[in-house]
Amino acid sequence: MSSSSLTPTGTSQTKNPISLRLYKVLSTNFDDLATREALGTLSDLYGASGTDSAETYPGEYAAKARRNLRRDMENKLAESSHHFVKALGEVDLKLSELQVHIQAMHAACAEAEGQLQSTNEASKAVLERAGNLRDERQEVEDKKSIISLFLSKFTLSDDEVEAITSRDVPVGSMFFAAMDKTERIREDCRVLMAGEDGPTTAGLDIMSSTSTYLEQGYDKILRYLSNEFRSTSKDDPLFLQLEVSPVTREAVLRLKKRQELLTESLTLLSQTRQTSLLSSFLTALTRGGPSGLPRPIELHAHDPLRYVGDMLAWVHQAIAAEREFLESLFGVKGDGRMVGSVRSFAPRKGGEETKDGEEVEEWIQELMDLAVVKLCVPLKNRVLQTVRSQESSIVSYKVANLLQFYLVTMSRTVGPEAVLTGTLREITQVSYQVFETSIETQSRALLQISLDPDDPSLTPPLFILDHAQVLREVMNVYQSSVLEDDEIAAQDNGGDRAGDKSSDHDGVTPPFHKILDLAVDPIIESAIMKSEEKKKLRPRWDARVYVVNCLTYVQSVLEPFVAFTKKKQEGIQRVLEQRVREIVDEHFTNLLEEAGLLEVYVTCKNPPTDEPLSHLPPTSPAALLTSLQTFSSWLSTPTLLHSPRLSHLTLQKLHDQIHREALKRIVKAYEKICEEVGKEGNRYEAGMTLVGSERPFGRVYLLRSVFGLEEEESESEDEEEGESDEEEDDDDEDEEEDEDEESGDEDEDEDEDEDEDEDEESEEEEEEEEEGGGQATAPPKPRPA
Numbered sequence: 001m002s003s004s005s006l007t008p009t010g011t012s013q014t015k016n017p018i019s020l021r022l023y024k025v026l027s028t029n030f031d032d033l034a035t036r037e038a039l040g041t042l043s044d045l046y047g048a049s050g051t052d053s054a055e056t057y058p059g060e061y062a063a064k065a066r067r068n069l070r071r072d073m074e075n076k077l078a079e080s081s082h083h084f085v086k087a088l089g090e091v092d093l094k095l096s097e098l099q100v101h102i103q104a105m106h107a108a109c110a111e112a113e114g115q116l117q118s119t120n121e122a123s124k125a126v127l128e129r130a131g132n133l134r135d136e137r138q139e140v141e142d143k144k145s146i147i148s149l150f151l152s153k154f155t156l157s158d159d160e161v162e163a164i165t166s167r168d169v170p171v172g173s174m175f176f177a178a179m180d181k182t183e184r185i186r187e188d189c190r191v192l193m194a195g196e197d198g199p200t201t202a203g204l205d206i207m208s209s210t211s212t213y214l215e216q217g218y219d220k221i222l223r224y225l226s227n228e229f230r231s232t233s234k235d236d237p238l239f240l241q242l243e244v245s246p247v248t249r250e251a252v253l254r255l256k257k258r259q260e261l262l263t264e265s266l267t268l269l270s271q272t273r274q275t276s277l278l279s280s281f282l283t284a285l286t287r288g289g290p291s292g293l294p295r296p297i298e299l300h301a302h303d304p305l306r307y308v309g310d311m312l313a314w315v316h317q318a319i320a321a322e323r324e325f326l327e328s329l330f331g332v333k334g335d336g337r338m339v340g341s342v343r344s345f346a347p348r349k350g351g352e353e354t355k356d357g358e359e360v361e362e363w364i365q366e367l368m369d370l371a372v373v374k375l376c377v378p379l380k381n382r383v384l385q386t387v388r389s390q391e392s393s394i395v396s397y398k399v400a401n402l403l404q405f406y407l408v409t410m411s412r413t414v415g416p417e418a419v420l421t422g423t424l425r426e427i428t429q430v431s432y433q434v435f436e437t438s439i440e441t442q443s444r445a446l447l448q449i450s451l452d453p454d455d456p457s458l459t460p461p462l463f464i465l466d467h468a469q470v471l472r473e474v475m476n477v478y479q480s481s482v483l484e485d486d487e488i489a490a491q492d493n494g495g496d497r498a499g500d501k502s503s504d505h506d507g508v509t510p511p512f513h514k515i516l517d518l519a520v521d522p523i524i525e526s527a528i529m530k531s532e533e534k535k536k537l538r539p540r541w542d543a544r545v546y547v548v549n550c551l552t553y554v555q556s557v558l559e560p561f562v563a564f565t566k567k568k569q570e571g572i573q574r575v576l577e578q579r580v581r582e583i584v585d586e587h588f589t590n591l592l593e594e595a596g597l598l599e600v601y602v603t604c605k606n607p608p609t610d611e612p613l614s615h616l617p618p619t620s621p622a623a624l625l626t627s628l629q630t631f632s633s634w635l636s637t638p639t640l641l642h643s644p645r646l647s648h649l650t651l652q653k654l655h656d657q658i659h660r661e662a663l664k665r666i667v668k669a670y671e672k673i674c675e676e677v678g679k680e681g682n683r684y685e686a687g688m689t690l691v692g693s694e695r696p697f698g699r700v701y702l703l704r705s706v707f708g709l710e711e712e713e714s715e716s717e718d719e720e721e722g723e724s725d726e727e728e729d730d731d732d733e734d735e736e737e738d739e740d741e742e743s744g745d746e747d748e749d750e751d752e753d754e755d756e757d758e759d760e761e762s763e764e765e766e767e768e769e770e771e772g773g774g775q776a777t778a779p780p781k782p783r784p785a
Helices: 010-015 019-028 033-049 059-069 069-154 157-166 171-192 202-237 246-255 259-284 304-330 354-373 373-388 393-414 418-450 462-493 511-538 545-593 599-607 621-634 651-679 686-692 700-707 710-737 737-746 746-771
Strands: none
Touching: 010 621, 019 246, 033 069, 033 462, 033 545, 059 304, 069 171, 069 746, 157 171, 157 202, 171 246, 202 246, 246 259, 246 304, 259 354, 259 373, 304 354, 304 373, 304 511, 354 393, 373 393, 373 418, 393 418, 393 462, 393 545, 462 511, 462 545, 462 621, 511 545, 545 599, 545 621, 599 621, 599 651, 621 651, 621 686, 651 700, 686 700
């Protein structure tokens, strides 16, 4: 049926009750929960009653239900109310019974309460007594805990007392813990005794008992360290691999609080080490190491340098092992110091407190010094015996330098005031004295050896060469030692070091210039003295050339060691220059005599009378012409280029220098002769024609060219011209700045310029001489005419 058919239409449909009813029923929503529950209730109500009999017609039960719905509901409600009334009656009955029980219980409670009140009245005194006892018990417990805490804080337990006092308990962690607790007890007790009431009896008793325990504990530490120190030599007689246990290190640190006990134990340690080190040193000397390796040191007694070096190396190794052992014993960490570098030994001023680290360092230094005391005597005896038995000065000097090296090393390791350092200083002084004595003996021997009269040689003799060779080896040794000291000084402070190393050693090492004086001066003295003696026996023997050869040879020996022989070379250079000047004078005279101008030049330079030179026999026109002819012939001889006498000079440069200087003087002599002949006062007829009749025809520049001196003169002129140009430029600039002042000082400036030219020339000559090996200084160059 469609919805349109269900919709009421018209007035009749609107008033029809059936249609209204249908419309109401059809429009009712049965999906809500309340409606569905109501329908379910009706279904339950009528569903049970509808099953009793069958319907006579369809819808009979539904019609009855609609008609009797109100009645049925009322009947259902009445039935339910009856059930409620019946149930509530039973409840009322039970409540009545409960009321009876409650009343009985109230009666029992009242009775119990009465009994309780009577009991409380009877036990009130007992409760008060129990409360008082409980309070007293709590107070006693508090006092007990306080006393227990006090005893645990201010007394030692039985185990701790036994650890401190008993010899059966070894020194260890338990012992040190007990000692620490005893120290804490004393510190806390001092705080208690510092109150307003002053010291208490308990405090005094605690201090007394702990003091006794501490003394017993320190005595126990002393006994332990004494046993340990006595056993060190048994563990390792050489003291090279000793290990300090943590217990021993802790014992030493704790014993520092009792300086007298620590001193006693360390004294025992030093005595033990002295004996053991001495025994080990003698064993190393005579028997060597275990199984014969290393071999005994005395097997190398035939080699002094190795023998002394092995002994000193053994001592140095023992010192290093001693230092490591003592640092480990005192718990000192290494300071990163390199081997051989300087260790600080700052002295403590009087009254100044010592820091803990400084005090430990003082202990270490003192123990190291004491440990090697007994080594000094056998070491000193053997070294001195070796040094004094040496005949070679080279070996003596090498041994002395070796001793000096170890002296510096030990001084930086154990301090300059140590016994071992003093012994090494004494041995080193004796070694240098032996070396100086050996050098002096050899030097005196030089003065006693005479030259062979039949030997025409002008070179240094064999005994001078041998002595110079010894000096060269000594300088090599010294140079190597200076380089080593420079490296050590650079590591210490990064500074430079002077060539003389004696400044660091308190005068132990003699200054090297003293050694040079002992070795070089006798050579020079012997060369001069023996040359004069031989000259008397052989007048034709060239003593001056021999002396110059000896001097140049000595200079060649000293030259590679200019760092510490510069002053000595300067002294030899002065002597050499004097000898060279003598040879130049003699060579000039000889050449002038060979050239035939000697008598003429002497007469021109120093006329014997006031008469004109032409009237004097040596300078008469005929004699002068003969001399000029001889001179002209001489200019063609080989002597002009090479002197047979100077060929004996071992230094070729010196040969050329002397010969060239003599030729320069001949040029000046010829110039002097030409000048005197050309003067009218000497009354020569056509004097210049006379001079120009023979070579070099009265022309000085031509003679310079013949001698090969023209290039030298031109070079000097170029230098002077260049200098004059520079001076003129400077003068022009000065004039531009201040013309008035410059005009008043022109003469002074010219004089100063000339002086500067001469100074610059002399400086250039000195530089050329230094580049030439420090040889003889050349005479000043002649100024151009």
